[in-house]
Structure formats: structure tokens, C-alpha cells
Amino acid sequence: MTGLLLVQLGTPDAPTYRGLFPYLRQFLSDRRVIEVPRPVWVPLLYGFILPFRSGASAAKYRRIWSPDTGSPLMHYTTRQAALLQEHFPDTPVRFGMMVGNPSVRDAVRQMIESGVDRLVALPMFPQYSATTSASATDALFGALMKERRVPAVRVVPPYYDHPAYVDAVVTNLRDDIAGLGWEPEHVVISFHGIPQKYAQKGDPYATHVVRTTQALVKRMGWSRSYWTQTYQSRFGKSPWLKPYTDDVLERLAKRGVRRVYVLLPGFTADCLETIDEIGHESREVFLHAGGEMLHNGRCLNDHPRWIEAMARIVRDEAAGWM
Numbered sequence: 001m002t003g004l005l006l007v008q009l010g011t012p013d014a015p016t017y018r019g020l021f022p023y024l025r026q027f028l029s030d031r032r033v034i035e036v037p038r039p040v041w042v043p044l045l046y047g048f049i050l051p052f053r054s055g056a057s058a059a060k061y062r063r064i065w066s067p068d069t070g071s072p073l074m075h076y077t078t079r080q081a082a083l084l085q086e087h088f089p090d091t092p093v094r095f096g097m098m099v100g101n102p103s104v105r106d107a108v109r110q111m112i113e114s115g116v117d118r119l120v121a122l123p124m125f126p127q128y129s130a131t132t133s134a135s136a137t138d139a140l141f142g143a144l145m146k147e148r149r150v151p152a153v154r155v156v157p158p159y160y161d162h163p164a165y166v167d168a169v170v171t172n173l174r175d176d177i178a179g180l181g182w183e184p185e186h187v188v189i190s191f192h193g194i195p196q197k198y199a200q201k202g203d204p205y206a207t208h209v210v211r212t213t214q215a216l217v218k219r220m221g222w223s224r225s226y227w228t229q230t231y232q233s234r235f236g237k238s239p240w241l242k243p244y245t246d247d248v249l250e251r252l253a254k255r256g257v258r259r260v261y262v263l264l265p266g267f268t269a270d271c272l273e274t275i276d277e278i279g280h281e282s283r284e285v286f287l288h289a290g291g292e293m294l295h296n297g298r299c300l301n302d303h304p305r306w307i308e309a310m311a312r313i314v315r316d317e318a319a320g321w322m
Helices: 017-028 038-064 072-087 104-113 130-144 163-178 196-200 205-220 245-254 272-288 304-317
Strands: 002-011 093-100 118-123 152-155 186-192 227-232 259-263 293-296
Touching (some): 002 072, 017 093, 072 304, 186 205, 186 245, 259 272
Parallel strands (some): 186 259
16 A cells, blocks of 8 residues: 655644754754754753743744644644545555654654555655755654565655646745735745755755746746845854845835735745744834835645645656555
8 A cells, every 4th residue: 555645844842942942952953954063063052052942932933823723834734634635535645744743753653554565755845955855854764764664665856846836836826916905016035045055065955946936937927126036044153045035125125115025935834934934023124124015925835726736746756656
């Protein structure tokens, strides 16, 4: 039997200090994410970052936590798996989190115990980066190392310019803009950043980002002056991929641009980085610099076109299995 596993980054169990501490500890201990020698990093992580960042991050998560559905990332990942199950009624569809719960390890074990002997894994990251895509496969194969009966495995490759993914982003974008009630003067296409040195070492992420941006701009027919591609979520003091989203938003506002739409095609589900970082923190930067309206674009989430796109991408890569 073939099983389909969605692999997502993860989310804390609760928007509290006690919920964030173990989540951040696991996330920031990933050698794919933080390429700093352990003798240097571990004392810094436990002595400074975790005690202080856990509380600050918990406050941010409380701003996006729904009393009804909890974590947006968990809510939409659950929805994505359930809706994708409808496309593959004879194939068990599950999801596992690289950080937090439900873990990839638990999901894999449950699928094997249910009889899965062929496993298709779909990392929920359109553009490849060692910090996300490779970390996802680390979690997957790390889980399989614990199992005696290991299924045959196919991992869906990056789909940064797959026609179905691009079509889903464009459809979702048009639907979102249509409901705004105002027309953006400029679109900022913001992706999660990575340190420049990671790219210099061979990470193809920036190339994939450019390919995605080119495909979207072409489909939308935007003039070059109408959009700017940026990177967000910088952590630490080392240089990351540029330009930085907040710097661009500040310059746009000071230039007289009053209404901006921030498109977030690298995120397949709404999360802290989209709802709070862009919708709250970056909006404040833009407004303080003289802007008037900033909309953090809705992620793909459970949009029907995205569910169809995932199904098509999986079928393309799982030919003969599903």
C-alpha cells in the first residue's frame, strides 16, 4: 500500500513560554538551520537565546493564535491533508512536523504499522533550501532509521516553477486582491531569507526564488516597476540574502507609495512569518515611513486550486504508485 506524507516545518503546542522553549530548542539545534560550531552555539543557545527568545516569540504567537482553531499552520496543514485525502481515497494521507507535534517520526511509524510499504513524501517548501527541504528529508530518513521495516520512498522534488503551483499562486493572488476593496500601487514578493554564506556554499534557494518570481510576474503581466522581490525573517547579525523586505517597504513609503500588497509565494500555509511578521511588524514599518495600506497576502492554505495543484504534483512524481 502507498501512503502520502506531507512534511511541514512545525508549530509550538501552545503560545506560551513553556510551549516555545522546546519548540525553539529543537528548531535552533538543527545543524541545517544553524551552521555554527556546536561548542560556540550551544552555550549561546541555552544561556541567552532560549531564555529570552521563548517569551518574546510566545507573545507573537499569541497575536496569531485563534481561540477556535489554534495555530494557523497546524489548522491549514490539517485541512490540506484532509482535502488531499479526497483526491486519493485509497491512499492514506498524513502529515508530520519536522519540529514539534505531530512529529514526522510518529507519522511514519503509524503509516508503516497500517501497512504502508511505499511512501511518497511531499515537503511543503516549493523552493529548495538545505534549511527546509534537506532538513525535511533528514527528519524523514532519520525516522526511517528507527524502523525495522522500511518502505520504498519517493521524495517530491522542489516545485518552484511547476505549472500547477504557479497557477495556484496566481489564482489565489487574484482572488485575494479582488476582495481588498483597493488597488495596490506596488507588489512586494517576499520570501523567507537564508544567510548569504549558505548560498555561497551552494544552496540553490536564491535561484529557485528567482525562477518562481519570473514565472509569477510573467503570468500576471506586471511591468518591472510594479514589483520588487525581497527576503524576510533575518536572524542574527550576519548578512542574509538581500534586499530585506522591511528596507524595501520603508523606501517605497518614503518614495510616496501608499498602498502595497505583499505576496508570499514561498509559504504554503499561513504562519507567524506571514500573519505577524508581515501583517503586523512590517506593516508598522511601512506606516511609520508614510505608507497608508499594506496587505499581507493570503497564503495558499486550503484554496481549492492549491489542493488540486498538490494532487497533480504528487501524481507527476508518484507515477505507477498512485
